[in-house]
Amino acid sequence: MLSILVPVYNYHIVSLVTELHTQATRASIPFEIIVLDDCSSELLRDQNKDVSNLSQVRFCELDKNIGRARIRNRLAEMATYSSLLFMDCDSEIPSDQYIVNYLPFCDKNVVVCGGRIYKKEPPEDHEFLLRWLYGIRREQRSDTIRGRNPYRSFMTNNFLIPKVILDQIHFDESIVLYGHEDTLFGLELKKRGIPVKYIQNPLVHIGLEISWEFIRKTSEGIENLLMLLQKGKILRKDIPDIKILRAYEVMRKFRLVGFYQGFYNLIANQVMRNLLGSNPSIFAFDLYKLSLLANLVKKSKSTVFSFNRR
Numbered sequence: 435m436l437s438i439l440v441p442v443y444n445y446h447i448v449s450l451v452t453e454l455h456t457q458a459t460r461a462s463i464p465f466e467i468i469v470l471d472d473c474s475s476e477l478l479r480d481q482n483k484d485v486s487n488l489s490q491v492r493f494c495e496l497d498k499n500i501g502r503a504r505i506r507n508r509l510a511e512m513a514t515y516s517s518l519l520f521m522d523c524d525s526e527i528p529s530d531q532y533i534v535n536y537l538p539f540c541d542k543n544v545v546v547c548g549g550r551i552y553k554k555e556p557p558e559d560h561e562f563l564l565r566w567l568y569g570i571r572r573e574q575r576s577d578t579i580r581g582r583n584p585y586r587s588f589m590t591n592n593f594l595i596p597k598v599i600l601d602q603i604h605f606d607e608s609i610v611l612y613g614h615e616d617t618l619f620g621l622e623l624k625k626r627g628i629p630v631k632y633i634q635n636p637l638v639h640i641g642l643e644i645s646w647e648f649i650r651k652t653s654e655g656i657e658n659l660l661m662l663l664q665k666g667k668i669l670r671k672d673i674p675d676i677k678i679l680r681a682y683e684v685m686r687k688f689r690l691v692g693f694y695q696g697f698y699n700l701i702a703n704q705v706m707r708n709l710l711g712s713n714p715s716i717f718a719f720d721l722y723k724l725s726l727l728a729n730l731v732k733k734s735k736s737t738v739f740s741f742n743r744r
Contacts, residue, residue: 438533
């Protein structure tokens with residue numbers, strides 16, 4: 435009935451997998467849990483191997499890191515059952531009904547997303563504040579709000595999908611750097627008319643990165659986005675579904691890109707100090723991302739917002 439799939443990289447997952455096993459066993463359903471390690475440190479691999487002592491749990495290791503898209507495809511290939519439940523390894527389960535809440539949607543032709551939440555109290559160490567604040571402001575949304583734009587809101591941290599759908603679509607393995615494999619997957623679901631439903635069944639994101647690491651990963655994600663545009667995997671008609679592209683398109687339309695870059699260069703140092711400080715601003719983070727995209731477009735000398743009008 436249910437294959438629970440957990441890609442893991444350098445994170446301790448024994449508690450998470452134990453809770454999943456407890457809930458699935460209590461639900462009295464046919465299930466398996468597959469943990470696939472993406473070449474983590476030897477110490478963490480040795481610790482996480484303990485989950486293989488649980489019944490219906492497989493712990494498998496890769497000898498080299500293959501990235502977020504490829505590892506999800508590999509997990510789907512390994513799965514036995516017709517319904518696949520994917521979750522990020524740096525998660526905590528807040529409800530003892532987490533597995534049960536997904537069961538009514540198993541073997542249905544629909545993708546179901548449970549959502550992501552964050553702890554209410556901010557982290558004591560200010561180095562984690564930017565990631566926590568971004569999660570609270572941008573990722574933590576009710577199922578009603580997310581359902582208004584179902585494909586735009588798609589995230590891979592916590593979703594149920596029929597195996598037959600993932601066998602047809604796959605995550606795009608050309609995405610090597612961090613980010614936007616979920617954006618592209620959501621667009622593909624939209625293209626094929628596959629329904630996406632949102633329910634209130636969240637996981638708590640507990641694996642916060644320090645601010646500098648989060649900024650670095652975000653920068654990689656924007657590079658990925660530009661690459662997908664240049665390769666024609668994201669089309670002009672998809673721009674309304676991607677916030678940063680919408681913002682850049684408005685600036686380009688009104689010939690404000692040069693003006694914006696000149697303005698941003700004047701405040702760039704202050705923006706970075708803010709993002710790395712004890713009172714980060716998500717507005718400042720948006721300014722940074724938009725400037726980075728503008729710079730990348732300029733350096734690439736690509737007319738990415740006009741070359742592809744399908």
